[in-house]
Amino acid sequence: MEGWPLIGIRFALYADLGLLFGLPLFPLYALRSDARRLLPLRPAILALAAAGFALSLAGFAIMAGAMTGTPIGEIDRATWTMLLTRTAAGSALLARLAALAALLLLAIVARRATAPALAAAAALGGIALATLAWSGHAVAGEGIAGMVHLVADIVHLLAAAAWLGALGGLACLVARRNSRESDLRATHRALAGFALVGTLLVGAIVITGMLNAWFMIGPDHLRQVATGRYGQLLIAKLALFAIMLVMAARNRFRLTPALDAVIARGEERSARAALLRSVTIEAGLGLMILALVAWLGTLAPPIGS
Numbered sequence: 001m002e003g004w005p006l007i008g009i010r011f012a013l014y015a016d017l018g019l020l021f022g023l024p025l026f027p028l029y030a031l032r033s034d035a036r037r038l039l040p041l042r043p044a045i046l047a048l049a050a051a052g053f054a055l056s057l058a059g060f061a062i063m064a065g066a067m068t069g070t071p072i073g074e075i076d077r078a079t080w081t082m083l084l085t086r087t088a089a090g091s092a093l094l095a096r097l098a099a100l101a102a103l104l105l106l107a108i109v110a111r112r113a114t115a116p117a118l119a120a121a122a123a124l125g126g127i128a129l130a131t132l133a134w135s136g137h138a139v140a141g142e143g144i145a146g147m148v149h150l151v152a153d154i155v156h157l158l159a160a161a162a163w164l165g166a167l168g169g170l171a172c173l174v175a176r177r178n179s180r181e182s183d184l185r186a187t188h189r190a191l192a193g194f195a196l197v198g199t200l201l202v203g204a205i206v207i208t209g210m211l212n213a214w215f216m217i218g219p220d221h222l223r224q225v226a227t228g229r230y231g232q233l234l235i236a237k238l239a240l241f242a243i244m245l246v247m248a249a250r251n252r253f254r255l256t257p258a259l260d261a262v263i264a265r266g267e268e269r270s271a272r273a274a275l276l277r278s279v280t281i282e283a284g285l286g287l288m289i290l291a292l293v294a295w296l297g298t299l300a301p302p303i304g305s
Contacts, residue, residue, distance in 0.1 A: 016052045021158065022168065036118075039172055046108070092134035159204035163201045173187040
């Protein structure tokens with residue numbers, strides 16, 4: 001099922017739905033209620049939910065064409081009905097569209113970024129994101145092992161999305177111009193608040209990533225993992241993840257304290273610029289990882305080869 005249109009749609013969905021979960025989650029633990037105005041949450045959620053709706057429909061259409069071996073325009077109504085109601089991908093699509101529709105309604109109705117509204121938005125975004133696991137390799141497992149694999153895949157997706165959403169939120173905060181000292185203090189608190197959460201997310205990503213690797217590669221294939229395309233892409237993904245960890249450590253232990261040290265003196269411009277560059281690079285690395293994940297999802301893993 002490998003094909004660049006499908007890979008592109010998968011990548012866009014990972015990024016879009018990941019932000020839909022991570023962005024509303026970020027201010028719940030990193031920003032006080034009076035500082036949430038600093039993020040354009042409502043327009044971002046509206047745009048992301050609408051894009052997620054369109055991308056989901058396009059992705060399912062491409063997948064339907066690949067599954068049936070028929071041009072999309074020639075698939076009849078009975079086949080569409082069967083794919084939607086009798087396949088895991090169809091059920092996942094319907095659940096995702098329902099979550100996105102509810103999220104659009106919530107963003108229209110909720111005028112303020114209150115904690116309950118943000119929690120509801122994050123929950124709906126998380127549901128929409130979790131449905132992507134049903135279009136990946138994890139859904140192929142059976143029994144208890146299959147359930148463990150599926151849960152690990154979902155947790156992996158949610159943890160990675162929370163990290164990506166936090167990077168998006170931090171980039172918006174650091175990039176604000178002509179910020180008052182109180183806004184800069186709020187930005188510093190958000191950076192510091194993400195430090196502990198980020199550590200927990202990294203732990204979740206590593207543990208679930210190891211579980212997924214066990215199911216997808218298996219101990220008998222470890223020595224040959226670099227000989228196939230799947231293994232090579234996985235190694236590239238791990239290398240990018242390691243660089244992200246280095247960037248995150250630099251942000252936490254060097255650049256964040258540097259911002260705090262210069263805010264009171266009104267000399268924060270260079271510190272903010274350094275932070276913005278670092279956060280932007282880290283987010284770019286995260287998007288590259290998502291692109292690799294989208295590609296990996298179209299390849300047969302070694303254990304299934």
